[in-house]
Amino acid sequence: xxxxxxxxxxxxxxxxxxxxxxxxxxxxxxxxxxxxxxxxxxxxxxxxxxxxxxxxxxxxxxxxxxxxxxxxxxxxxxxxxxxxxxxxxxxxxxxxxxxxxxxxxxxxxxxxxxxxxxxxxxxxxxxxxxxxxxxxxxxxxx
Amino acid sequence: xxxxxxxxxxxxxxxxxxxxxxxxxxxxxxxxxxxxxxxxxxxxxxxxxxxxxxxxxxxxxxxxxxxxxxxxxxxxxxxxxxxxxxxxxxxxxxxxxxxxxxxxxxxxxxxxxx
Numbered sequence: 001x002x003x004x005x006x007x008x009x010x011x012x013x014x015x016x017x018x019x020x021x022x023x024x025x026x027x028x029x030x031x032x033x034x035x036x037x038x039x040x041x042x043x044x045x046x047x048x049x050x051x052x053x054x055x056x057x058x059x060x061x062x063x064x065x066x067x068x069x070x071x072x073x074x075x076x077x078x079x080x081x082x083x084x085x086x087x088x089x090x091x092x093x094x095x096x097x098x099x100x101x102x103x104x105x106x107x108x109x110x111x112x113x114x115x116x117x118x119x120x121x122x123x124x125x126x127x128x129x130x131x132x133x134x135x136x137x138x139x140x141x142x
Numbered sequence: 143x144x145x146x147x148x149x150x151x152x153x154x155x156x157x158x159x160x161x162x163x164x165x166x167x168x169x170x171x172x173x174x175x176x177x178x179x180x181x182x183x184x185x186x187x188x189x190x191x192x193x194x195x196x197x198x199x200x201x202x203x204x205x206x207x208x209x210x211x212x213x214x215x216x217x218x219x220x221x222x223x224x225x226x227x228x229x230x231x232x233x234x235x236x237x238x239x240x241x242x243x244x245x246x247x248x249x250x251x252x253x254x255x256x
Binding site for chain 2: 019020023026027040044047048111113114116120
């Protein structure tokens, strides 16, 4: 265990615009945390958060990473991407607000629920964004 | 409602081999917006959708949803069906439109999750 209590970090590179494999990393995160033996409801929350974060990277950025940090009492999903960033975070946090293109909407995403969903299922939600990218840290107590 | 009954009511086919037709579902959630499924559905529901791509299965997988009904004659690709089978998700398909599918299921006792 590290000095900050981190037990293990699972990291996954996420490719922008590749919808054929989008969701695969969240699927792997889900299997990994399932193997640890956490309550199914909490696993579901983590999977949803990770999947929304992964789809955001695929849709809106030039690529990035999803990390799943395992601690004794919590799991932290860290989403970091390089890309244009979010100009107005408050707007982006509003349910229904989206900047996604028509072809993304055809895939069933871009309904403006991604960030609100991530916040809804989290115990703590932090977001930082500037013109070179976005970092989101979402904590789920276990 | 058992899968075998759902199939009969909707004149639906099973596209995955892993199907126990005696499994029962009491709730349905109908949407083509996967983010809404992630926000509002529960693991006990049957996902009813006309959206046809692998993200539908991924969404169900994250939610622990174990059955997906594709409406409007949508037949998912082999990759989508394989992904469902890998995750023990049953896929059903009907030619009926979403409104008719939901109406028939409701009439026969299926409900939305409150």
